[in-house]
Amino acid sequence: xKVAIIGLGVVGYGAYxxxxxxxxxxxxxxxVMDLRPFEEIPCIHAKDINQIVSDPEVDVVxxxxxxxxxxxxxxxxxxxxxxxxVTANKHLISxxxxxxxxxxxxxxxxxxxxxxxxxxxxxxxxxxxxxxxGAIESFSGIINGTTNYILDNMTLTGAAFEPTLKRAQxxxxxxxxxxADIDGLDVQxxxxxxxxxxxxxxxxxxxxxxxxxxxxxxxxxxxxRSKGLVCRLICRGSRKDGKVSAxxxxxxxxxxxxxxxxxxxxxxxxxxxxxxxRLSFYGQGAGRYPTAHSMVEDIVDIHMGWVRDxxxxxxxxxxxxxxxxxxxxxxxxxxxxxDLVEAKLGSGxxxxxxxxxxxxxxxxxxxxxxxxLFFAGFDE
Amino acid sequence: xKVAIIGLGVVGYGAYxxxxxxxxxxxxxxxVMDLRPFEEIPCIHAKDINQIVSDPEVDVVxxxxxxxxxxxxxxxxxxxxxxxxVTANKHLISxxxxxxxxxxxxxxxxxxxxxxxxxxxxxxxxxxxxxxxGAIESFSGIINGTTNYILDNMTLTGAAFEPTLKRAQxxxxxxxxxxADIDGLDVQxxxxxxxxxxxxxxxxxxxxxxxxxxxxxxxxxxxxRSKGLVCRLICRGSRKDGKVSAxxxxxxxxxxxxxxxxxxxxxxxxxxxxxxxRLSFYGQGAGRYPTAHSMVEDIVDIHMGWVRDxxxxxxxxxxxxxxxxxxxxxxxxxxxxxDLVEAKLGSGxxxxxxxxxxxxxxxxxxxxxxxxLFFAGFDE
Numbered sequence: 011x012k013v014a015i016i017g018l019g020v021v022g023y024g025a026y027x028x029x030x031x032x033x034x035x036x037x038x039x040x041x042v043m044d045l046r047p048f049e050e051i052p053c054i055h056a057k058d059i060n061q062i063v064s065d066p067e068v069d070v071v072x073x074x075x076x077x078x079x080x081x082x083x084x085x086x087x088x089x090x091x092x093x094x095x096v097t098a099n100k101h102l103i104s105x106x107x108x109x110x111x112x113x114x115x116x117x118x119x120x121x122x123x124x125x126x127x128x129x130x131x132x133x134x135x136x137x138x139x140x141x142x143x144g145a146i147e148s149f150s151g152i153i154n155g156t157t158n159y160i161l162d163n164m165t166l167t168g169a170a171f172e173p174t175l176k177r178a179q180x181x182x183x184x185x186x187x188x189x190a191d192i193d194g195l196d197v198q199x200x201x202x203x204x205x206x207x208x209x210x211x212x213x214x215x216x217x218x219x220x221x222x223x224x225x226x227x228x229x230x231x232x233x234x235r236s237k238g239l240v241c242r243l244i245c246r247g248s249r250k251d252g253k254v255s256a257x258x259x260x261x262x263x264x265x266x267x268x269x270x271x272x273x274x275x276x277x278x279x280x281x282x283x284x285x286x287x288r289l290s291f292y293g294q295g296a297g298r299y300p301t302a303h304s305m306v307e308d309i310v311d312i313h314m315g316w317v318r319d320x321x322x323x324x325x326x327x328x329x330x331x332x333x334x335x336x337x338x339x340x341x342x343x344x345x346x347x348x349d350l351v352e353a354k355l356g357s358g359x360x361x362x363x364x365x366x367x368x369x370x371x372x373x374x375x376x377x378x379x380x381x382x383l384f385f386a387g388f389d390e
Numbered sequence: 391x392k393v394a395i396i397g398l399g400v401v402g403y404g405a406y407x408x409x410x411x412x413x414x415x416x417x418x419x420x421x422v423m424d425l426r427p428f429e430e431i432p433c434i435h436a437k438d439i440n441q442i443v444s445d446p447e448v449d450v451v452x453x454x455x456x457x458x459x460x461x462x463x464x465x466x467x468x469x470x471x472x473x474x475x476v477t478a479n480k481h482l483i484s485x486x487x488x489x490x491x492x493x494x495x496x497x498x499x500x501x502x503x504x505x506x507x508x509x510x511x512x513x514x515x516x517x518x519x520x521x522x523x524g525a526i527e528s529f530s531g532i533i534n535g536t537t538n539y540i541l542d543n544m545t546l547t548g549a550a551f552e553p554t555l556k557r558a559q560x561x562x563x564x565x566x567x568x569x570a571d572i573d574g575l576d577v578q579x580x581x582x583x584x585x586x587x588x589x590x591x592x593x594x595x596x597x598x599x600x601x602x603x604x605x606x607x608x609x610x611x612x613x614x615r616s617k618g619l620v621c622r623l624i625c626r627g628s629r630k631d632g633k634v635s636a637x638x639x640x641x642x643x644x645x646x647x648x649x650x651x652x653x654x655x656x657x658x659x660x661x662x663x664x665x666x667x668r669l670s671f672y673g674q675g676a677g678r679y680p681t682a683h684s685m686v687e688d689i690v691d692i693h694m695g696w697v698r699d700x701x702x703x704x705x706x707x708x709x710x711x712x713x714x715x716x717x718x719x720x721x722x723x724x725x726x727x728x729d730l731v732e733a734k735l736g737s738g739x740x741x742x743x744x745x746x747x748x749x750x751x752x753x754x755x756x757x758x759x760x761x762x763l764f765f766a767g768f769d770e
Contacts, residue, residue, distance in 0.1 A: 028665055032524050130666045132516060139512065139696075143686045144412055268672065271651045280672075285408055285683035286510045292648065292660075292670035303665035306523045316519075316696045 011313050014041035014062040014093075015072045016084055018048055021098055021125075022074030024302030025309075026051065033306070037313060040068060059084050063091035070309055073097040082106060089113040089121065096308040098125035098301055104199040108212045111322055120317050122308035127200035128153060130300025131293040132307065133279045137207055138318050144284035146208040148248035153200045155275030155295045156184045156191040157223055157243040161231075161260075162273055165240055170228045183275050183296075194222035194243060194258045201245035205256045208281070209249045211326035213256065218328060219370035220258040225384040230340060233356025234262055234386075240270035241386055246333075254326040255333050257366050260386035262338060267389070268292075330366035335390050337361045337369050341376060341383035358384075391693050394421035394442045394473075395452045396464055398428055401478055401505075402454030404682030405689075406431065413686070417693060420448060439464050443471035450689055453477040462486060469493040469501065476688040478505035478681055484579040488592045491702055500697050502688035507580035508533060510680025511673040512687065513659045517587055518698050524664035526588040528628035533580045535655030535675045536564045536571040537603055537623040541611075541640075542653055545620055550608045563655050563676075574602035574623060574638045581625035585636045588661070589629050591706035593636065598708060599750035600638040605764040610720060613736025614642055614766075620650035621766055626713075634706040635713050637746050640766035642718060647769070648672075710746035715770050717741045717749050721756060721763035738764075 013029065015022050022044075029039055042048060043056040056062050059080075062071060071088040073095060075081050081102050088095050090113065097103065103110070103123045114121040124134045133153075140146065152158050159181075160174050167174075175192070178184040190196045195215070202215040223243055234241055244261040247254070263270040268290060272278045277295030282288050294300035311317055339347060340358025350361045361369075369385065376383045393409065395402050402424075409419055422428060423436040436442050439460075442451060451468040453475060455461050461482050468475050470493060477483065483490070483503045494501040504514045513533075520526065532538050539561075540554050547554075555572070558564035570576045575595070582595040603623055614621055624641040627634070643650040648670060652658045657675030662668050674680035691697055719727060720738025730741045741749075749765065756763045 024665075028523055131669065132519065135519070136512060136516070139515070139687060140683075142690050142694075143408055143683055266651050266653075268648055268651055271646050271648055273646075283683065285404075285679040287674050287677075287680055288672075289511065290670075290672035292668075292672065294667050297667075299665040300667055303520075303523055303663065307519060310522050314522075314696075314698070315694070318694070 011037045011069045012040040012067045013037060013070045013072060013309060014043065014056065014068050015039055015074065016043045017073065017075030018042055018044040018046065019074060019076070020298045021301045021305065022072065024298040025072060025074065025305045028302055028306045033310070037309060040065070059087050063087050063093060068093055070094045070096060070312055072305060072309070073099060074305070078102055078105065085110065086113060089117055089119050092117045092119050094120035094122070094312045096122045096305055096312070098123065098305055100126040100196070100199040100203060104202040104215045107203070107206050108322060111320065115319065120312045122312060122317065123203070124308050125301045125304035127203045128277060128279055128291070129295035129297065130304050131277055131279060131291050131295060132304065133291050134204070134207055135307070135311070136289070136291060137204065137281060140281060140283050140286060140289065141208060142318065144286070147282045147284060148246065149204055149208060149279065149281045150244055150246040151279035152242050152269060152272050152277050153245055153279055153295060154191055154197045154243060155277060156188070158272055158277065159183050159275040161223065161241050161243065164228060164231045165235065168228055168232065171226055192222050192224045194220040197243060197245050197258045201247060201256055201258055204245070205247040205254060207320065208247060209254055209326065210321050210323045211254050212322060212324060213254065213326050213328055218256045218258060219330060219366065221260060221370065221373060221385060223260055225382040226260065227384070229357050230384060233358065237355065238265045239263065240265055242269050242272070250332070253329045253332070255330050256328050257330050257333070257370065261389050262386050263389045333366040334363045336363050336388045337385050339383065339385040341381045346372070346376065391417045391449045392420040392447045393417060393450045393452060393689060394423065394436065394448050395419055395454065396423045397453065397455030398422055398424040398426065399454060399456070400678045401681045401685065402452065404678040405452060405454065405685045408682055408686045413690070417689060420445070439467050443467050443473060448473055450474045450476060450692055452685060452689070453479060454685070458482055458485065465490065466493060469497055469499045472497045472499050474500035474502070474692045476502045476685055476692070478503065478685055480506040480576070480579045480583060484582040484595045487583070487586050488702060491700065495699065500692045502692060502697065503583070504688050505681045505684035507583045508657060508659055508671070509675035509677065510684050511657055511659060511671050511675060512684065513671050514584070514587055515687070515691070516669070516671060517584065517661055520661060520663050520666060520669065521588060522698065524666070527662045527664060528626065529584055529588060529659070529661045530624055530626040531659035532622050532649060532652050532657050533625055533659055533675060534571055534577045534623060535657060536568070538652055538657065539563050539655040541603065541621050541623065544608060544611045545615065548608055548612065551606055572602050572604045574600040577623060577625050577638045581627060581636055581638055584625070585627040585634060587700065588627060589634055589706065590701050590703045591634050592702060592704060593634065593706050593708055598636045598638060599710060599746065601640060601750065601753060601765060603640055605762040606640065607764070609737050610764060613738065617735065618645045619643065620645055622649050622652070630712070633709045633712070635710050636708050637710050637713070637750065641769050642766050643769045713746040714743045716743050716768045717765050719763065719765040721761045726752070726756065
């Protein structure tokens with residue numbers, strides 16, 4: 011099988027190495043395409059996408075340039091030419107999910123993107139495999155390593171948010187502009203991809219109510235610790251009576267749960283299957299070789315036929331009205347919560363059970379007014 | 391695809407239900423075979439195995455009667471007739487691994503046994519998938535729910551071993567004769583199967599040094615707790631420089647590790663891959679529907695071609711001489727340990743680093759003399 015790799019960045023180059031060292035000659039890189047020369051790579055260095063998609067020998071195009079454009083143009087050109095596509099690009103997959111699937115259906119090409127949600131963890135593969143024999147009742151988990159590093163370190167050391175974020179940036183876990191991680195947008199995209207895969211739905215990331223950890227303080231963490239609780243940024247999805255629920259929010263777990271004990275920048279993602287019950291998958295959600303490994307697994311899945319076409323049932327509306335639990339809420343003035351307050355905790359309060367939809371609406375209003383509100387749901 | 395289910399016990403009947411409710415008519419149960427009538431099942435009730443294996447329409451035979459005989463005869467007759475086989479029978483698979491594989495190779499039939507090691511957890515599936523793209527450097531984990539229930543409950547409540555075992559029996563987690571669980575034989579078999587699958591080796595269960603938890607006391611547990619340690623029964627396997635290591639022993643984990651926080655009768659099994667690093671898989675290692683689900687997943691894998699033939703490289707010798715760590719050891723008279731003692735801990739001692747091979751030899755000698763010795767390795 012012949013492969014073309016577009017983009018030889020951290021992950022793309024890693025995928026090249028794994029194919030070269032583990033899978034050649036059964037799977038071979040025939041083309042690479044990158045602005046840099048990479049003269050050590052003994053294959054055809056493509057100048058444009060047409061050179062790749064017009065070669066009938068190419069079976070799979072690996073997109074690893076990231077971003078929306080020209081990644082979108084490269085992927086659609088490949089699918090239109092009947093080439094299967096493998097990508098880790100969560101932004102692109104979550105944004106163009108329906109369109110890309112329709113394209114792949116039309117031409118019979120495969121579209122695989124396991125590393126886009128879970129990095130090195132075979133989460134989407136196992137989600138797909140499990141649902142063949144019974145519905146996925148719900149899923150949830152830690153699917154962003156940067157925020158887990160920050161929350162885990164704040165919990166262990168008592169440090170404040172800003173220096174911990176800075177340390178994460180020094181370690182290369184967080185970007186110079188950390189918004190996508192700390193505001194939950196990265197998790198939101200992965201959540202959308204997981205919902206779509208679990209339920210053959212087509213929901214857009216922006217339809218998922220999402221809260222991040224930008225305003226969490228060491229005082230919040232100390233209050234949680236005083237109650238034996240540990241904070242993690244969590245995505246959740248479920249389907250019941252035809253309604254899809256999905257949301258992203260900081261969540262408080264008892265200290266002896268698996269989630270509370272996920273160290274550093276690792277991920278732990280869980281599904282609850284109709285028959286199999288809870289299955290959790292733990293590992294590196296990012297990083298050169300874990301992500302590249304997952305990408306190459308997708309290529310081998312295409313090679314061996316370990317793929318399954320989704321049946322898109324069309325757009326689904328996100329409805330979180332039936333998801334109800336207590337919240338910790340903290341901001342300067344909490345009077346707007348009125349009757350919802352059940353107890354004080356640290357500088358914040360614990361609410362009575364509130365629907366996820368309502369809590370996110372309340373918080374959005376306050377955040378839009380510039381208040382540094384932080385809230386976290388109880389895992390209950 | 392047509393399936394025959396031999397044995398409609400807890401798991402076999404569960405598999406029948408899942409196929410009926412989730413997969414028919416694409417996958418259909420054409421035969422069942424059981425000593426009991428099960429008149430509600432609308433298919434052919436086979437009187438003997440020949441009726442099944444002589445029917446060219448049957449693609450897959452599910453063996454769920456357990457035990458070595460006549461399960462062995464049924465499986466070999468099926469494979470010889472070119473029927474694929476799915477089983478959860480760890481005793482049989484670990485004992486006849488090489489022979490059954492050779493048979494399946496000769497006739498082109500598939501032999502799938504994911505539920506035999508991990509129950510509902512897709513451990514063997516993911517082990518197989520991961521190693522396609524890079525070696526499995528090691529694996530380890532909690533792969534027996536009964537002993538995890540006992541150890542977890544002793545740790546949480548401070549209760550003694552005997553009443554906790556009794557409670558496990560009342561809950562249906564432990565057999566009336568609990569030896570296979572508490573002496574580690576169940577783990578030993580699953581460890582052999584995992585080694586064989588990870589390394590294309592052929593090792594027999596009895597070649598794996600194995601220690602159980604029969605003689606653990608609440609005093610041992612209290613001593614571990616005083617050091618922030620939690621005891622779990624663990625299997626380990628690895629390959630380095632062509633040497634295969636494999637052993638089963640109680641192991642002491644820091645309280646904030648995933649292993650220490652696996653509750654009740656759950657399992658957590660981990661691999662370390664060359665590129666992907668650590669991946670862990672958590673779930674129910676036993677139980678009707680989890681195990682039946684895993685069995686049906688194997689059937690669907692055969693149906694969809696999601697299978698991979700192992701390359702048996704022949705027998706491997708188990709060599710644990712390079713595996714070295716400290717041990718907790720406790721028995722009436724510890725003088726035989728001589729210079730190996732580093733410190734006291736509770737009623738026992740902590741040794742200097744000792745090879746796994748040596749520690750298991752020492753312990754076996756003492757146990758054979760009727761001493762109630764308990765030992766546990768440090769996770770280091």
